[in-house]
Amino acid sequence: MTTAPHSSAYPGSNLHSVGRNTSAKRINRTIILWLTVGLLGFCLFPWYMLEDGFWSFEWLDGYPYDTDYAPALFLLLQQEKLWLAPILLFLLLPVLVLGKDKNHPWFGKILILAGGLGLGWLLLQGFSIGIRGWSFDAAQSLFGDLGDRQFGLGYGAMMTAAALLFTVTTGFASRGMINGDVFVVGVIGFILALVGMFILFPVLNMLSSALQDNDGGYSVSVFLSKFFDDKIWGLHCLSGARSCGVAWNSLALAIIVGAATTLLGLVFALIATRSGLRRAHLLRPLTVLPIITPPFVIGLAIILLFGLSGTVTGFVADLFGLQPTRWVYGMPGILIAQMLSFTPIAFLVLIGVVEGVSPSMEEAAQTLRADRWQTFKTVSLPLMRPGLANAFLLGFIESMADFGNPLVLGGNFDVLSTEIFFAIVGAQNDQGKAAVLAIVLLIFTLSAFYAQRRWLGKKSYITRTGKGDGGVSAELPRRILWPCYTLVAIWGTFTLVVYGMIVYGGFVEVWGLNHTLTFKHYITAFGLSFGENGILWRGSAWDSFWTTLKIAATAAPLTAAVGLVTAYVLVRQNFSGKNAFEFGTMLSFAIPGTVIGVAYILAFNVPPFELTGTGVILVLSFIFRNMPVGIRAGIASMSQLDKSLDEASLTLGANTWRTFRQVILPLMRPAVLAALVFSFVRAMTAISAVIFLVSAEYNMATSYIIGRVENNDYGIAIAYCTTLIVVMLTAVALMQILVGKVDLKRQEPQPA
Amino acid sequence: MNFKLASALSIAALSGVLAATVPASAVAAEKLTYYCSAQEDWCQLMAKGFEETTGIKVNMTRKSSGETFAQIKAESENPKGDIWWGGTGDPHLQAAEEGLTEAYESGMRGELHDWAISQAESGGNATIGIYSGALGYGYNEEVLKANNLPAPECWKDLTKPEYKGHVQMANPNSSGTAYTTLATIVQLFGEDEGFEFMKALHKNINQYTKSGSAPIKAAARGENTIGIVFMHDAVKQAASGFPIKVVAPCEGTGYEIGGMSIIKGARNAENAQKFYDWALSADVQSRSLEVKAFQVMSNKAAQSSPLAPDLSKLTLIDYDFKKYGSSAERKRLLKKWDDEVSTLPQ
Structure with a gap:
């Protein structure tokens, strides 16, 4: 099945004319719908958040005049919270265009202006006036003491905001954006608003505290000194004296975990698809394990196996007459735990890729007298490259973000994710430091994320075309097969032992x-x-x-x-x-x-x-x-x-x-x-x-x-x-x- | 696709949203939001006990004292909690100093030990002592024997070279317990000698844990030999059947006072005061034994376990909670420890 990339231009010319007479009606209907929702929100529902939740119905007592529960309209009628008044104006503005020709240049403009300004005003007043009056000192000095306050937005405000948002998107749609498709523009606007409100706003808000000094003022030099702190970027471990900065710790760990899980995942994927092993499909349930495993358990099981008094440690120490050590605490322990957790993810990615390598290409190579090893090295492996890169980056990002394993097994090996946690909750309680560490972590994960999209987006590795492919995947060359079997056997047993211990525990x-x-x-x-x-x-x-x-x-x-x-x-x-x-x-x-x-x-x-x-x-x-x-x-x-x-x-x-x-x-x-x-x-x-x-x-x-x-x-x-x-x-x-x-x-x- | 599925899914989603916004009790019952920083079962015991006695619905969150302090601070513009019970006294004092908690003078004060009252006075009455426990250390007898080590008895013993890699304490940056250790050592030996001690100790430390009681838990499980912790934490491990021996260091030692505070701007301030008085009563404090909490309780009439370390038989230093609980002194000591001790090679 192939899709021509530009066939999307097609419906614009043709379908548009089919739907022209209905689309004007549709736009009008949409405007009326959101007008109604907005007015309901403004005039009937409590504007502010209810302390006990919507279903307490406490607000019916004294409604609609009690100012804590009143709809915005009733607040205005009682001369309260007058700064809400402009919202009503913007809300009603779209009435002007009802029934008008949607191709008129002012049609869309009015909708966009009304919705945009209304939404802007709603947010502006929300952010500027909080539970202690003005939220910003600047506003305080400019306008003087407000003598009033307000709580968080409630149901009425949310409905109004939604109405204003969709007024904007309807405006854009009527101006021909995305073939004038009201639904699609609405969806895009809605998702943008959600992402903005629940991802960008909180994250930027937090990161801005990285720029703050102890007195709450903003300062770039404070940020720089925090950012280039020796504890983040120090390289003392190279001279052997003490541990390196957390950034290097995290980076090294993530690279090793990424590489190791990719390798193991590949081995498992190869065995599952190309070994002729009858029971290979039994490997698949493995992939479910890491996502249904609550945090910490793997770490705990590893301590019981490899800790100072662990079963395995004791056994090995007795066998060779060695003194047991705490070797597992630190990088080795985290590494084992993360490999156990994330190998199945790499497997999941790679099995699709390995299966996707077209057998005909391998058969072609073999027809040209390449032996199995040559075929594998020069045909199969290069075709798996994007999958390998993908698996590596997934492992990298997961390792960077992992929190549970380093918490249990970290020892003195600090990583960014736990350091952020302790910067906030620890006795030091340094929000600025947490923000700085978060920036470092974000730089790493975002670069990996970006690299993945850049790098993999470009090349074509498609070998399955949808046309029938009668070939049979080449079996693995022997010199790979046996090491693979051994690895799978060892790692599979290990995983089973760990989970067995968990149930037993x-x-x-x-x-x-x-x-x-x-x-x-x-x-x-x-x-x-x-x-x-x-x-x-x-x-x-x-x-x-x-x-x-x-x-x-x-x-x-x-x-x-x-x-x-x-x-x-x-x-x-x-x-x-x-x-x-x-x-x-x-x-x-x-x-x-x-x-x-x-x-x-x-x-x-x-x-x-x-x-x-x-x-x-x-x-x-x-x-x-x-x-x-x-x-x-x-x-x-x-x-x-x-x-x-x-x-x-x-x-x-x-x-x-x-x-x-x-x-x-x-x-x-x-x-x-x-x-x-x-x-x-x-x-x-x-x-x-x-x-x-x-x-x-x-x-x-x-x-x-x-x-x-x-x-x-x-x-x-x-x-x-x-x-x-x-x-x-x-x-x-x-x-x-x-x-x-x-x-x-x-x-x-x-x-x- | 069938519509039934789509609508079933959306109904499920919708009812879920509704369910999530419905408060646990639909009727406007009396309630109390309770932040607890003691061990989980003790927190539960207090919550259920208060509900049973008063009929007030208790919503409990258990977090460590550091986490709770961070939460109360983050929520200070719009407090969600009413009362904060348990956890070491320093964050309670810090909260009092930063104006996050409300002053309250309970009628129960007459029944309390002096140290509980003096804790309240250092915090401008915005906190009070509910229990106290002395600092010390515990060791795993079996691991000690397996390594042919002598039993330590004093603080200074811990710096001997034979204990290298056998001692664990928490990181004072992240743990109130470890900060109490640092402050105790400074008060016991003086600042210069105290820091020399910390440097010598640093050579023997195998790990600075994040949480205060982690060293003794690791020792209990044989993952470590000696853990510097509060003695009642060590006693608890011993009482749970682990081969732990508790040591009160011969030079004398410091102690903590567990705190309770009413959060400023509490939505159910009256119920918070009820809880406050109730929590200070002898009967309630005696129930700590049910959950193997081996601290000394602040009500003079409260029973204590025979296993609990008897504070009157220990050499206790005159711990200056006001000075060492203040933000400035804490920052100074921690910075000094960071710069001079933690950076040394081990």
Whole structure:
């Protein structure tokens, strides 16, 4: 299946004329829709955030006059918060163009102006006036004391903001942007607003604190001195005296992990596809393991195996009469743990690539009398290059962002991700330092991310053309096969041992000391008893367990939705700035969780966006952390769907939204499933951002587990982790059944 | 695709969003947001106990004292928490100094030990002592024996060359416990000799951990030999069945006072005061034994475990909480430690 890159120009000329008379009506309908939403928000819903949440309905008491709960209109009528008045004006401005010719130059201009200025004003007043009056000293000195204050934006304000935003996008659409497609422009605007609000704003807000000195003033020299600190960039380890700067530590670790996981992943992929091993497909479940493994458990298992009193350490020491050492703490330990965690990711990337190398090319080489080794070296391997680069960069970024393993196994080997955490929570409590370290980390991950996109975007390594390829993949040359078998056997056994220890650890009295079998950890964590009022959830873990499930189940479909819609826009629509748009949406993949966590708590604790302490902030952090995966999955599966399908649907008079919903989406079920599963599972196992965002009411499983690990309570921590693994496997299976497999065959017509 | 699936998904998503915004109790019940920096089971015990006694719904978050302090500071413009209970006293004093917590004089003060009151006075009554524990160290008897090492008894023993690679303490930059160690050594030996001691000790340290009690936990599991920690943390490991021996150093030692503070601008200030008074009562403090917390409690009538280190039998220094709890002194000492000690080769 091939797609001509420029066929997108085609519908513009042809389809546009089909839809011309309907599109004017459509634009009018859209304007009316958003006008209504905006006015509802302004006149009927409480403008400010409610302390106890929407469903408390406390606001009905005294509504609509109580100023805490009043809609903006009623506030104005009572001469309160007069700075909200201009918003109403901008909101009503689009009435002017209703029913007018949409090709009139003022039609679009008025919409854009009204929406843009309204949105601008809404944000400006939100940021300038906080709970202590003016938020900026400049405004204070300019206008004097305000004598009033306001809280975060509530439901009414959100509806108004949405209405203003879509007024802008409708304006752009009416001026012919993207063939005048109201839906697509709206989606792009909406995603831009989301990315701006939930990725760019918090991250930039946090990074700006890197420029601040101790008194809150801004200073470049302070930043430079912090940035070039010896503790970040020092090279003392080369002279052997003491450890190097954290930046070098992280970089070295990430490069080694990237290379090692790529190598191991390649070996596994080769064995799985080209060894003639009958049971090779059994390797595939391996790929699921790292994403369903809660943080810390691998680190703990490694300590029990290789620590000073570890099983393996003791055995080897006895065997050779050596003194056991603490060698595992530091780089070696982190390296082992990260290789265990990330090798399956490399495998996942590489198996597709290895399978994608066309057998005919290899057969051609062999026909030309190349032996197996030559074929492998000169044909197969070079064709895998993009996959190798991809796997390396993934390993690199994952290692940079990893938080759990260095925390448990780091010893005196400091890395950036944990240093950021301790700069914030440690006794030093230095937000500026955390921001500087975050910048260094971001520079590394973003360069890797950028390199990946630059480098891989250019060359063509496509060998499968969609035309039938009858060849059989070449078997591995012997000199590679046996080393590969050995490596796979060793590493596979090792992985099994580690996971075996994890399961076992939940059933013993005190792990590493007293190995009497017991259920007590499960009972403490998940005990139940039956009282008069039904089941009593007595176990200490239930609270965080249900919260985690609820939050993950909320975040997963939203993440999938945002990701897939974005993917649709990226694959199917052409517009200027598309590359920047794509980069922006994929950005959060390269931003480590610790950075996001800190940035969120700083940005969303004060008006206009007051979200800390709610479940919403957790859901949001998951959506925007995991969105890139939804996008990737969507792009991959959508690129395989021929554009003629869309065009057929459009020609038949469906609009873009309907085409997306009824044609594209059903064909993308595998991508939907992948996005759902991934975001659900990540929401259950994420730790680095979560640890900053959990609150009394919304405590997550991982943060509970950290508490137990800190308390030397490995038993409960491990029992909980095992339970989570089982729950996630069940959920994944359920989703598989629910969303199902794609069935593209023609079906018997069913009575509707 | 079937619509059913799409709509099922969106309904699931929608109801999830709604569920996430619904507060745990839909009725406007009395509530208290409680930040806890002690061990998890103790925190739970306090939360459930208060709920049972008063019927006030308690929302608890457990984070280390450093994390909690950072959170309260970040939230200071718009406080979410009501009361902060547990954790070493320094961050509580620091919070008081920065005006993040509210002064309150409880009616329970008459029942408390003097050190609890003097802690309150150093913090302008914005904090109070709820328990105290002395600094010391613990060692793993089995590991010590396996390495043929003599049992250490004093601070100075730890600097002997035979213990090289066997001692662990937390990094004073990240741990309140380790900062207390640094401040204790400085007060015990004087600043110059104290820093000489820290430099000598540095040679024997195998790892500066991030968390304060990690060294003794590592020792308990045989991953380390000697851990410099609060004695009650070491006692807890011994009581859990690990081969840990607790040492009160012969030269004398410093101690910490665990704090409790009401957060400034608390939304449920009245309930916070109720909790405050309740938490200082003898009955409540005696319940610490249920969760193997071996600190000495601040109410004179509270029971303490026979395993708990008896503070009256230790040589305690006259720890200057006001001076060493202040931000300026802390920064100065930490910087000095960073520059002069942590950079040395080991």
